[in-house]
Amino acid sequence: MPLGFKKGFNVTEGIRSVEVDEAEDGTIKSVRLVFGPHYFANLEASEDGPVRFMLGATHHGFVADASAVGGELERFVYEIRDAHPESAVD
16 A cells, blocks of 8 residues: 555545656756646756746646746736635735
């Protein structure tokens, strides 16, 4: 039985997997989370600097540059907060 799962646990619930890909020097290249029935979140760092954030369901989602304060990902966060204030967290 996978680590963290209890007998009778529905694998479509909770955090299903965490994958970390490291370079030979130990730096983290990417992190992938799979959770719930079909959701994922990925962070990928490229060798030339930019960090990409991906969020989706099955194979649909979006990608945003997460390299800078006030950048694309932050703009997306505020757009979602504005559209769904009942779900905003501080």
